[in-house]
Amino acid sequence: MPSTAIILAAGKGTRMKSRHPKVMHRLLDRPLAWWAVRSARQAGMERIVLVVGSGAQEVRDYFAADGDADASIEFVEQKERLGTGHAVRCVRDALGELKGPVVVMYADMPLVHPQTIRSLVSEARAKHNACTVLSMTPPDPSDYGRVDASDDGTVRAIIEHEDCTPEQREALRECNSGLYCFCGRRLFANIDRITNDNAQGEYYLTDMVGIYVGMGEPVSVVHADDYHELLGVNSRSQLAVAAKVMQRRINEGLMAEGVSMLDPEQVWVGAEVRVGQDTTLLPQTFLWGRTIVGSDCTIGPNSRLTNATVGDRCLVDETIIVDSAIDNDVSCGPRAYLRGGAHFHDRSKAGTHVELKGTEVGVGSKVPHLSYLGDARLGSGVNIGGGTITCNYDGKHKSRTEIGDHVFIGSDVMLVAPVTIGDNALVGAASCITKDVPAGALSLERSRQLTQRGWADAYWKRLEEED
Template identity: 55%
Template sequence: MESRAIVLAAGAGTRMKSEKPKVAHELLGKPLVNWVIDAARQAGIGEVVSVVGHLREQVIPLVEEDTRVVVQPERRGTADAVAVCREALAGFDGSLVVLSGDSPLITPDTIRALIEVRERSCAAVVVLTMELDDPTGYGRIVRGEDGGVERIVEQKDCSTEQAALTECNSGFYCFDAKALFSALEQVTSDNAQNEFYLTDVLEICRSDGRVVSALITEDPSECLGINSRIQLADATKQMQRRINEHHMAEGVTMTDPELVWIGPDAVLGRDVELLPMTFLYGRTIVANNTVIGPNSRLTDTVVGEGCSIDETVAIEARIDANVTCGPRAYLRPGAHMCEGSKAGTHVEIKKSTIGKGSKVPHLSYIGDTEMGEGVNIGAGSITCNYDGTNKFTTIIEDDVFVGSDTMLVAPVTVGAGAVIGAGSVITHDVSPDALALERSKQVEIADWKQRRHNASK
């Protein structure tokens, strides 16, 4: 049977004390709402509808590529948020999962289990519940004499007896779509918050003689909603542990897993070693037998086999096999380190190709450059690619030797096998196999110290 999902992402999240909507805050480099959408996709759900509202101009760009976006004009409660999806889901007859966009720890397995329980029992709704030692703040599950779910009572509406219940609502449901939209027409705002509660649907369906049941999660942390920075930090720590344990089980070594942070979309080969204070975010890929860290952060970067990436920041870079980076290297977008090349200490490379076996060992900036094979760049050298208005390209052909403290003022080409003398400012093309020097005449004034001393008297 086909299943679809609604992701509720319209809330403000006032306890976050932020100018960003709650669901746009990131966990391990990915916005909270995208964790939930990805879990739904991985569970096999076809169409996903995102409900946006508060600061939607920030949320829509996060979800519009992967989901159908529906706007909740006014925040009038969770039932209203689901009701605005009626047109988007018109004619759908199947399992409709409702997910909270601020609960990034939910797993595809749990979503699948919700769907399976509902379809097996032909229930109008199955709610995911959790047993908590401290249920404060959560809606309580009230069961009937038959053990079925009778209703859910929100914290502010609980009696003393209901407040003592420890089985709580997670905010995740699987509905029979037709039963859901029929029941929504009967939901009122007669409650402490004057809102339309989605939880009221359960009591309405039960009154109509439909099956209403619950699936108790074995891991309540999956249902953790992010309402504060403290809860965000707690969820990050739990996801960090979950991801790291997965990679270690697949052959990755971590000196201290507590000091390694890996995003959900990173792909790691076997015998990769991650040293403390390593961050791998976005679609970063690391091949076998590579060592990363300490103090390294890679985002959307591809790293080949057998590399050493030490104290390096790399963003949208490509690093081929057997490359050495760092310590304290910075690879900006468009940097391509070819096989066996090197970016050394305090080196910054931007939108440039460093050819096979070429070396930029220390204290250099290489920008908008096409560098061939076997090139050596002396310390303190710079490709001057920007004139304040436009960017220009430097071409350095194979086997060039560039002396220390050289400025290559683009646009300029240095021919294969050429040698650039230290301290030169190169403003014209250099022929292959030539020696290029550009230096002012050295002036020496004899006895300068004594003459200066006498003059001061």
């Protein structure tokens, strides 16, 4: 039977004090809901159902924009938030009864390992359980229901903390994480047995454990060795705690694969990032999205790369790279900004206070300092003087600048697009180029320099006399 993950993501999260749904708050570079979906996918869940409610459209829009609007994610809306049991009823009403293992998990628990989910499903299949409970042993169990289980893992009851006797509180340290694997057939056949006879008037999925025990259906427990992976996020403070756990988890994995970090506490790397061996990540480095960094690079300090591709042996110093690529042996920064599909070929350079948007820089070409190049293509062996700007926007349209091979552009040059500079051309400093420059030509555009000897001395003398 195929396995299904039902991910509960309908809550508003009032403790977040936000206009956005709780599950859209970001842990590192991705929303909480994304991490839960990722864990379910990596665990091999063949069907993923996301139960949305508060801010439902924002959640849907995010996954659509991220390229995840495919058949592997199905959305079910819980219009009235009447508890976790009611959320599962909404899934049944929308999709019908689900067969096979059904894992119910939470979008605000972003740290769950895929292997933990796989272990839960394996236990459920092996014992033909109606319900398999994932448990943990946190240092302070006072906020959790206690699992009363026999030595063989058979669950007798889950007792809420406030209902425990002093003896039970002392003896029962194993806690319910709230994450379950159900037999889909038995779950949907019995979900209507849950009542809302409680102070909150809600339908709690936890009650299914007691219902199954009363029916004589098999219920057992799987214990998670690391309670951190089952930490929930209900506030911004808890979000920061979870982010630290994930930061350490990712960074330790990278260091184990041959990546160096001067201070791992000051390096933040997203889950989809790949970094090659012998690369060093310096403090205040952020690698987000689907960034790929090659081998023998130095990234940082104070650098942020989002959906960037970096080749081997590159230096990225105090630089921001967004949706752009640099090839091998490229130097960037300090304080460079590459965006919008910029592409630097081998041995090229983006220097200090340089911004490039949608620009291709050829092999060995240099943009050393204080320049903006937008919508341009540079050939190989080009040198761009400081203060050069491509004037690529006329207020309505974007136009391109084409620069050939081995071109020298002097300082403080404006290239008014559309314009083409031919191979081996030279453009003098302080020129405003509005027409194409042929290959091998010199192009200058300057007004005549006027010099009047003694004028300045007379001027200063006159000011002194006026005082």
